[in-house]
């Protein structure tokens with residue numbers, strides 16, 4: 001097909017020569033796509049104020065040869081999410097989610113659940129209806145689940161003992177196998193880490209409820225901190241490196257009161 005149109009969220013933009021921009025988007029119809037916006041740098045009138053990070057657009061593209069980069073023909077703005085871009089903490093969270101999507105997804109493979117997840121989280125981040133930290137927990141848990149890497153919090157990964165039947169304030173989590181362990185099973189695992197029962201319960205609750213319900217859960221600060229640190233570590237473990245935006249986010253968070 002030589003032309004297509006789709007809703008899409010802008011994940012990344014970079015200069016290409018003096019005149020053009022290369023833009024990566026998460027589109028509803030075609031998953032992650034990278035397109036070239038001719039003359040977007042040269043003429044401000046070409047795509048006025050449209051090709052900004054995290055903007056939701058409706059784009060039209062043309063690929064006359066049917067291969068290589070498609071050309072961005074037209075773009076209409078559906079939501080600029082200007083409150084996100086005006087706030088450094090919100091921008092940092094959105095950048096982290098966008099980088100995860102960009103690093104993880106294959107080009108051209110439809111991922112509509114991830115599209116709607118990112119859109120929901122950007123929307124809620126922009127309006128502030130759900131806290132930044134809660135949203136990042138929700139985003140990462142759902143993203144892992146849609147990528148087939150959902151952490152197992154419901155039962156011991158080894159002996160299948162139910163979470164509620166495991167004793168102790170601290171549970172153990174094995175990153176490599178992606179699940180909690182009871183005390184007995186953790187003693188034979190070399191790489192498990194502590195995770196408090198309260199945090200595990202709240203993460204499990206978010207996993208089991210729909211997005212809107214999950215967004216109403218108010219986590220206490222200790223569970224928020226532990227949940228975020230855990231999920232970010234789990235994500236880095238699977239990606240094999242620390243995303244640049246995560247490094248920035250962690251640094252920024254450590255300097256906030």
Ligand SMILES: [Zn+2]
Pocket residue numbers: 156157158159160161181182183184185186
């Ligand atoms: Zn066990």
